[in-house]
Amino acid sequence: MSLEDEFGFPVKCISEGHVKILVPQGVGEVDPSSLPVFYNPASKISRDLAVLAVEGYFAGKTGLSMCEPLAGCGVRTIRIMLESGVIERAVAGDINKNAAKLISANAAINGLSERVKALHIDANLLLARMHAEHERVDYVDIDPAGSPARFLENACRATSKNGLLGASATDLAALSGASASTALWRYSIHLAKTVFLKEVAARSLAGFIVMSASRLGLAARPVLTVVHRHFIRVFASLERGKSRALEASSGIGYLVHCRACLSTRKAAFPALIDSKCHECGGQLVVLGPLWLGVLNDEAVLDRILKSRKIDDPTYGDAYKILRGIAGEIQDIPYYYPVAELARRAKTSPPKVSRLVEKLRELGYKASTTHHDYSAIKTDAPPKSLVELVKDAAA
Ligand SMILES: C[S@@+](CC[C@H](N)C(=O)[O-])C[C@H]1O[C@@H](n2cnc3c(N)ncnc32)[C@H](O)[C@@H]1O
Incomplete structure (x- = not known):
């Protein structure tokens, strides 16, 4: 039987990072969402960052588990497993029936048949089931096309104590304040256009993750946050306990910004804010709730920057971004x-x-x-x- 007969659509074998994978013919020619199974070569850098974040966060541990409930052809899971060396077992799911078949085939090509469970299932169903059946994993990767909002609570539930959650968003217009009405209905965040749109996007998503975790009595803390081209990616550690959740929530607040003179200040409660700027009398806009704490953990970033992978050209573009982040002031949120x-x-x-x-x-x-x-x-x-x-x- 030919590969086309097996999958019901033509495929080709390509390399990404240090793995080989089968992807649908037409990759690079048509919109990834219109392929029989999703694969976007432009998101390689997002997967490079996931490999580095998992390796840097779990620092030397092995035998861990992960779940990627929106896995497409499975390239992210396979790369994280083979390139980070941290993950022993993975569950990779997708709502698309074709995807589950391709994930299985790609796991087999890379010698991971025994270690990767490929499932045709809705992401929320999979994550909620893992939580209910006490089958939580050390790393959960949420990588939708668009907003991760509707998956984040279940993703937190399915992540083990002291585990890591990685989440991407491509709805930058909503998260940055360029489309304030979408930010309000999708994330319950009040936003407005500013001159620091990308920082607002990062802090909106980070804040939404912290608040989603907090509702469940979990403390999420961003350890690595990247905004690059079409996506935002936040990696957050997850701890259990109401007092920790309360402590993490203290990093949530508001930014008060004057579009006339560009002054910006932090505020804990929007109700106490005057509507006129103290500096120039201009009209103020209030943004939030946002994560106003640190977006990048120094120790995690330091470990990533000291990894031998820094000399591997596969990760060259990711390291360019990470060096940029390492040189950034962390406590000025604009x-x-x-x-x-x-x-x-x-x-x-x-x-x-x-x-x-x-x-x-x-x-x-x-x-x-x-x-x-x-x-x-x-x-x-x-x-x-x-x-x-x-x-x-x-
Ligand atoms: C952006 S793609 C994932 C790409 C993949 N993570 C990667 O790095 O190559 C999003 C995937 O989510 C799947 N999807 C969309 N809604 C879903 C749902 N409710 N449950 C599970 N999968 C879903 C789509 O079929 C698509 O394959």
Whole structure:
């Protein structure tokens, strides 16, 4: 029997990372969602990051378990198992019947038949069943096309104590505030357009994960957060216990932003916020609830950056992002695009590195950000920033 007869659609064998997989013919030519089984080569970097995050978080452990309930052709599960060396057993499911067949075949090609269970099942059903039957796993990876919102509570339920949850979102318009009405109905988060859209997107998703976990008496803490091209990915550790959940929830809050002068401050309760900016009298917008704590755990990031994988070209692009994150100020939850500062200063944008240097000389915190390499994070007031940009041009 030919492979086409076996699957009911033509397939081809490709390499990604350090594995070989069968994918439908037509990959790279048509929209991945219109293939008989989903596979998007452009998401390789998201899978590279998942391999690195699992290895970095579980640091030297072996024999662990994972579940990928929206697995497509199974490439993510297979790569995490073979490349991180941490995972012994996996459950990979998909609502698409063709996908389950392809996952099984791909597990077999990579010598994982005995270690990967491929299922044709709805993601929420699978995750809820694992929780009910006490078959929780160390790592759960939620990777939908669009929003992960409806899967996150069950994903938290299915993750073991001290486990890791990785979740992606591609609905950046909603999470960033570009589509505020969608953010409200889908995530119950009030958003508005700002100049730091990508940071808002990261903190919206991280906050939603922390709040989803907290409702179940679980404490989620972001350990690695990446916004890149079409996706956001948050990896969060999960601990059990109401007091821990309460402690984690203290990282949830609001940002109060003035679109007139660009000033931004944190607030615990939106009800106590004046509607006019203290700096310029402009109209304020309130964003939240958002995660205002640390998005990247120093120890996890450090382990990833010290891994031998740093010299492996497979992970080259992922490491570029991770180095960017490592150089970022973690406790300033917004950034300023330098072009926007220059527009306000009525001049051309100075070099970002020069501006960062100058701000540090003046005693401010300042760094670049992986969200936008033509932007800066700083605690300098925006009024001084605009003046500084004006001076830099003089
Ligand atoms: C973005 S793709 C997954 C890609 C895969 N994780 C990877 O890295 O290649 C999303 C997958 O979710 C599946 N899916 C959509 N709704 C689902 C549901 N309710 N339960 C399980 N799978 C679902 C789709 O069939 C599709 O294969």
